[in-house]
Amino acid sequence: FQHGSYGMAQNLESNDVGIIILGDFESIREGDKVKRTGKIMEVPVGEALIGRVVNPLGQPIDGLGEIVTDKARPVEAMAPGVMQRKSVNEPMQTGLKAIDALVPIGRGQRELVIGDRKTGKTSIAIDTIINQKGQDMICIYVAIGQKDSTVRTQVETLKKYGAMDYTIVVNAGASQPAPLLYIAPYAGTAMGEEFMYNGKHVLIIFDDLSKQAVAYREL
Known part of the structure; x- marks a missing residue:
């Protein structure tokens, strides 16, 4: 425009x-x-985003200056077919004994975390990211429809435990337009796919997708 x-x-x-x-x-x-x-919509990707807080367009919102990268990936890309995927054969330790013992998660697997409000779903997500330290895992935390103050608190927690050294935070705040909330999961996935196709392990957390569904219905 x-x-x-x-x-x-x-x-x-x-x-x-x-x-x-x-x-x-x-x-x-x-x-x-x-x-x-x-060209179709794309977001910046690469090592330069690690440790940063960005919006769904990949623009920095943490006040730490511009992100310098010459790589970008389309937000909407074709997912690999079933025959191209390896079977899940390696565990992804969350560091939470109850989950790792009763509901083990594998690398390459999706897992839904459901529960009522204020039951600790976000705490599980943040603790899992913190527990990936030293596990050769890139983490991407996609906050959808949350208050900026809440996301700021979570980022401070990640910094406190040194987790921002291997984490990217994508924030689509509650005050932002519905289209940004809608594309946030796709943007986070595109950032993760760049590492995946370069042979690295990636953990992506969407918190939470119900807000993205509301934004999609608005559109």
């Missing part, structure tokens, strides 16, 4: 294009010029 905002084409019709606005939309007016970028 002519005022610097970006959007992602969602619907392509014969006479119009439906676009979801990513970021500031209050400055957009009827009659504004819109140009296509000629």
Whole structure:
């Protein structure tokens, strides 16, 4: 858009294009010029993001300066087929004895953590990240629809235990537009896939996907 905002084409019709606005939309007016970028949406990836807090567009929001990287990956990419995937044969230790003993998680596996409000779901996630220290694991924590103050507290906890040395935090706050909440899990996955395709192990935590579902319904 002519005022610097970006959007992602969602619907392509014969006479119009439906676009979801990513970021500031209050400055957009009827009659504004819109140009296509000629490429699908992508986010910056790579080692430079480790230890940083970014928004779903990969832009730093921690006040530590710009992120310098020449790598980027598309937000929406085709997932590897079943035949391309190895079977789960290596454990992913959470460091929580009850989980590791009763509901063991393997590297390459997805696991749903469900429970009522204030039952410790986020605590399990943060503790698991902290317990990956020295395990050759890159962690990506995607906070969706949380208060900025809550995310700030979690980042401070990760710093306290040295976990930010191997962690990327993607924050799509409750005050941000629905499109950013919608793309947050995809952005976090794209960042993780860069490490995966370079032979590294990655743990991605989405906290939580119910907020992303609400944002999707808004769109």
